[in-house]
């Protein structure tokens with residue numbers, strides 16, 4: 054009967070308002086203004102963050118009804134675990150992730166047009182592809198970096214738990230972003246050397262992070278585009294959340310550039326969410342929509358990785374799932 058289905062659909066569609074509300078309070082840093090274990094009136098929070106008092110109150114009341122913040126009988130708001138994760142100083146803070154989704158929301162609003170022609174919503178809304186736009190927008194680029202750590206940070210310990218990288222002399226993280234994955238790998242394997250490779254505008258932040266982790270002597274930072282050439286001199290090349298950003302033709306180009314420098318004993322690791330068969334919900338299918346909307350790439354099945362590898366001169370030798378959404382897809386040069 055339609056009424057029930059309509060109620061369900063209405064609730065599902067309300068998710069877009071909920072997502073916007075989370076992004077908005079993250080943008081204003083509302084959770085930062087509430088000390089854990091205490092609560093503050095919406096009027097005080099509004100004054101501290103530059104928000105409109107009544108609008109902020111209603112938004113926080115709505116969020117509290119979804120388990121984000123909690124309102125006490127006096128009308129003051131405290132943190133719940135979900136609200137605490139939006140504090141800037143929370144371990145693995147999600148604040149940058151929420152801000153990233155909020156800033157990039159115009160891309161989601163283009164989905165209908167994306168369905169017409171397949172072009173990413175980001176390109177439509179912002180006038181150019183995401184990785185051409187970000188270098189010109191340092192503030193957004195910083196938020197994007199933080200967002201990647203917030204969203205994918207937990208994948209790193211899960212990957213290190215599930216996969217044994219021992220025996221690798223020099224390990225290159227290509228498109229390594231802020232260096233957090235490479236930092237964890239080098240910390241786990243003290244004899245290993247590292248190469249972090251990314252675009253110029255990212256390199257500065259990565260260099261500072263690696264320095265802070267005391268890894269400057271074991272890790273080189275190189276600037277460049279993987280569409281032009283891969284950094285030479287590594288025994289293993291890892292790309293996490295790189296191939297999923299690109300279409301098949303671009304992905305094959307990236308892999309061919311890797312093939313051009315990888316030594317015969319070299320190992321290729323693609324770390325991505327592999328799309329399972331069937332109708333079950335899966336993070337890979339969530340990520341895949343994000344790929345359609347933002348970079349215009351795609352998540353792939355194991356069979357699709359196998360044929361990408363083959364087209365670039367690699368053989369797929371294994372897929373190792375981890376306790377997180379990603380698997381390690383391993384290739385060797387043929």
Ligand SMILES: C[S@@+](CC[C@H](N)C(=O)[O-])C[C@H]1O[C@@H](n2cnc3c(N)ncnc32)[C@H](O)[C@@H]1O
Pocket residue numbers: 184201202205227228229230231234250251252255277278279280292293294295298
């Ligand atoms: C989705 S992020 C993934 C970052 C990181 N690997 C991780 O898993 O958190 C994509 C990364 O690819 C980098 N990138 C994009 N285009 C690139 C190019 N042409 N050459 C090198 N790096 C590039 C971006 O700067 C960004 O750091």
